[in-house]
Amino acid sequence: MTLKSLSDSVFYIPSPSNIGVVKCNGNKVALIDSGLDASTGKNLLKLLRKYELFPVAVINTHFHSDHCGGNRFLKEKADVKIYASKVASVVIEHPFINSYSLFCGVLPVDTLRNKFVMAEPAKVDIVIDEEGEIAIADKRFNVIPLPGHAPGHVGVAVDGVLFCGDAFLSERVLSKVKIPFNVHIGEQKRTLEKLLNLDFKVFLPSHGGPVENIAEIVKINKKAILKVENAVIESLEKEEKTTETIMSDVCAALNLTIKDSYHYFLIRAAIHAYLSYLSSLGEIYFKVSNNSLIWALNKR
Ligand SMILES: [Zn+2]
Known part of the structure; x- marks a missing residue:
């Protein structure tokens, strides 16, 4: 230390x-x-x-x-x-x-x-x-x-x-985790916007080094969130799916391999945050069918 x-x-x-x-x-x-x-x-x-x-x-x-x-x-x-x-x-x-x-x-x-x-x-x-x-x-x-x-x-x-x-996370950490853990995607997006308007000499994330150019790192963090969001939507483009299948599709799209059961539960919670966010926007909806929860894309 x-x-x-x-x-x-x-x-x-x-x-x-x-x-x-x-x-x-x-x-x-x-x-x-x-x-x-x-x-x-x-x-x-x-x-x-x-x-x-x-x-x-x-x-x-x-x-x-x-x-x-x-x-x-x-x-x-x-x-x-x-x-x-x-x-x-x-x-x-x-x-x-x-x-x-x-x-x-x-x-x-x-x-x-x-x-x-x-x-x-x-x-x-x-x-x-x-x-x-x-x-x-x-x-x-x-x-x-x-x-x-x-x-x-x-x-x-x-x-x-x-x-x-x-x-926010550093670029290095983001490239490692691929799906940043957030519980409320809408709030997280607003927080990233808010950071742009705060005037500080140094911004220190918990994971990564000190940042002076906040605009650049906010852009990178926003991009990472959008990437997951798009992967969820793409997964549902052809057919409706269970959470589990969406998860597997998103991991494949982002080239992420779930290491163990602990990692699985974290990623599952992170994906749920996107499903809940996209459903609150009316982009997707869910239903119960054959005793499973099924997600589907809303027709635009
Ligand atoms: Zn944390």
Whole structure:
């Protein structure tokens, strides 16, 4: 782990999920997200100690495990205060909800009960509004709603830097995941448009390096979403299909191979977001036939 500077008082630790470090007063720092687990938390504390920095708070951008999994360790070892939006705080305190949600709301199979889906639960100390200002020691942070990737997902702005969480992905990550995980495609598209109108020196996604040219990366993210959308529509062009067949068609069209059952459930949820979005636009509709849910294209 290393500490990289973004401005005089704002730093980040490049990680599988980046962690923001903001000097608040003397050697007190606030963190943006906490990484995947206790081991991340341990390495993080070791690094901060080297610079004689002491964490007093973690502001979570959202409830996904790779962003809040270090909360519990940091709370136990460093007595940090945990900040999260109302929706995020429910899942951070009860992480099984995330796991259940990926398995139609019922007790999930074992592969969905790992640390990537269920973080260690941690009590949230301060529930924040999805839009507003928070003060930690001498520092003021602006919380900006950036929904679409997850319910209650927020960006955190301080000193010209916007920590974007998963509101967009780097080009490298996008080319790897192929189907970006978003729960609400309409909101995600609006969030990407919104980013274009925000004036920050640096935009830091959780997965990827700092971005100065936001227009370019927004374009790439919009293109990735459109590609999936088109693949869903193309899959239904000749005939009506089940979700499973659409999924298989979309993966083939995007040259994506599902690695294992855990990956399957993530992709299935991601595809559902597109089906629900396209159906809300009236592009497609669904019906129950022969005890299966069937999707079809609406005639234009
Ligand atoms: Zn996420």
